[in-house]
Amino acid sequence: MNPFKSKSERGKIHELRFLPERCDYCGCCVAVCPVDCIELEAAKLTVDYGACTLCGNCPQACPVGALVGVAA
Amino acid sequence: MIRDAYDVIIVGAGPAGSMTARYAAEGGASVLLLEKDRDIGLPVRCAEAVGAKTLASYVELNPSWIAHQLSGVRFTSPNGITFDVMTDNLGYILNRRIFDQELGRKAAQAGATVLTRAYVCGLILRADQVCGVKVRFPDGEKEIAAKIVVGADGVESRVGRWAGMRTNFALKDFESCYQVMLGGVSLETNCIHCYFGHDVAPGGYAWVFPKGADVANVGLGIAADRSDGLNAKDYLDRFLEKNFPNASILACVAGGVPAAKPLKKIHGPGVMLVGDAAAHTNPLTGGGISNAIAAGKLCGEVAARCVKQGGWSEADLAVYTKEYDANWGNHQRNSYRLKEAVHHIKDETLNKAAHILADLPPEKRTMLDVFTTTLSHEPGILIDIMRSFLS
Numbered sequence: 472m473n474p475f476k477s478k479s480e481r482g483k484i485h486e487l488r489f490l491p492e493r494c495d496y497c498g499c500c501v502a503v504c505p506v507d508c509i510e511l512e513a514a515k516l517t518v519d520y521g522a523c524t525l526c527g528n529c530p531q532a533c534p535v536g537a538l539v540g541v542a543a
Numbered sequence: 544m545i546r547d548a549y550d551v552i553i554v555g556a557g558p559a560g561s562m563t564a565r566y567a568a569e570g571g572a573s574v575l576l577l578e579k580d581r582d583i584g585l586p587v588r589c590a591e592a593v594g595a596k597t598l599a600s601y602v603e604l605n606p607s608w609i610a611h612q613l614s615g616v617r618f619t620s621p622n623g624i625t626f627d628v629m630t631d632n633l634g635y636i637l638n639r640r641i642f643d644q645e646l647g648r649k650a651a652q653a654g655a656t657v658l659t660r661a662y663v664c665g666l667i668l669r670a671d672q673v674c675g676v677k678v679r680f681p682d683g684e685k686e687i688a689a690k691i692v693v694g695a696d697g698v699e700s701r702v703g704r705w706a707g708m709r710t711n712f713a714l715k716d717f718e719s720c721y722q723v724m725l726g727g728v729s730l731e732t733n734c735i736h737c738y739f740g741h742d743v744a745p746g747g748y749a750w751v752f753p754k755g756a757d758v759a760n761v762g763l764g765i766a767a768d769r770s771d772g773l774n775a776k777d778y779l780d781r782f783l784e785k786n787f788p789n790a791s792i793l794a795c796v797a798g799g800v801p802a803a804k805p806l807k808k809i810h811g812p813g814v815m816l817v818g819d820a821a822a823h824t825n826p827l828t829g830g831g832i833s834n835a836i837a838a839g840k841l842c843g844e845v846a847a848r849c850v851k852q853g854g855w856s857e858a859d860l861a862v863y864t865k866e867y868d869a870n871w872g873n874h875q876r877n878s879y880r881l882k883e884a885v886h887h888i889k890d891e892t893l894n895k896a897a898h899i900l901a902d903l904p905p906e907k908r909t910m911l912d913v914f915t916t917t918l919s920h921e922p923g924i925l926i927d928i929m930r931s932f933l934s
Binding site for chain 1: 588698713798
């Protein structure tokens with residue numbers, strides 16, 4: 472196994488987009504974010520794009536396609 | 544109404560949080576239970592199935608929150624072979640909205656102060672010791688001190704992260720789920736119905752849980768690392784198109800379930816985690832209600848005991864992780880290994896197994912018979928399972 476795998480996973484996507492009209496505020500994205508850059512208040516989701524590492528986890532975990540990773 | 548300090552503050556009023564609050568209050572602690580949403584029990588992010596045995600040993604059964612009684616499990620293999628395994632008094636489909644409110648009410652009866660629309664946005668830390676929470680109310684922010692803070696804040700638990708007790712879930716240990724409540728469906732069974740297959744729900748399964756004569760919770764979970772361009776909702780749309788093309792959707796909800804190994808520590812200095820926040824869900828089935836109420840009771844009892852004895856350092860609270868592990872650790876670890884194995888069984892193997900099991904007479908279909916019959920005909924499954932236990 473490649474010991475650098477977890478590091479190389481950084482920057483898997485070029486850009487992260489949030490589509491609020493699709494969001495169900497379920498918290499999947501928060502649960503898989505490695506840098507805790509997503510905040511979910513009752514029905515309000517905020518992404519700290521400055522802290523985001525573009526790892527691509529949240530688009531994969533989002534059940535409804537509200538977080539979309541634009542390919543690198 | 545709100546004081547400046549409590550013995551125990553619990554973040555999140557789901558089943559885990561309310562049980563913790565109740566038992567901490569019953570043990571004599573002053574307790575504040577905070578819920579970020581405006582109603583306890585809403586939105587319902589749950590398929591609502593629960594086993595009868597554990598539930599009955601922790602809460603008094605109340606017909607007002609039991610939507611349906613279950614008497615078996617129906618499995619459908621990737622190629623559509625179906626067989627039932629019947630078990631008396633298997634469990635229930637709950638009405639979680641009422642169930643959660645009832646548990647919140649029980650916490651209040653025990654003396655806890657319960658408050659909704661209270662969003663915890665940070666912890667108060669003093670030299671790494673958790674000493675309270677920062678709460679955002681509709682009319683402003685407030686700091687409230689606590690000897691012990693309990694994170695019952697769900698799968699996304701930020702309390703656990705702020706306290707440095709957990710990080711994010713790995714994608715392969717996280718089930719991304721979508722569910723609808725269907726109306727106008729005809730269900731001639733009291734079974735919960737599980738569908739398997741790579742095209743149905745990769746790294747997970749689809750479920751049809753009867754909630755009444757013509758209502759069902761229909762949903763699925765996929766392992767987040769297996770979503771190659773399709774998300775859980777896409778898979779469910781496909782499933783509904785195939786199996787319930789004309790049904791009405793009464794509700795829909797997204798959600799995530801941890802399918803992870805037990806955390807090494809569910810306590811820290813002045814802080815404990817419980818329920819989904821502590822990955823207390825069963826990694827194989829995704830079921831979390833009974834685990835949450837059982838762990839919640841323990842968490843509340845430990846909190847009250849530590850307050851009474853005057854110590855809530857990391858060492859004082861270590862008894863919580865220890866007792867949790869002694870009671871449920873092995874079961875959780877075995878379920879995790881079994882999940883790893885099941886997720887790697889190929890569709891063809893499942894089809895072969897289902898073909899054999901469908902021929903088994905109904906009276907021979909106990910879970911044990913199903914298991915041994917499968918293994919004797921398809922020893923390959925055993926190898927997959929063994930491999931995951933050895934890794």
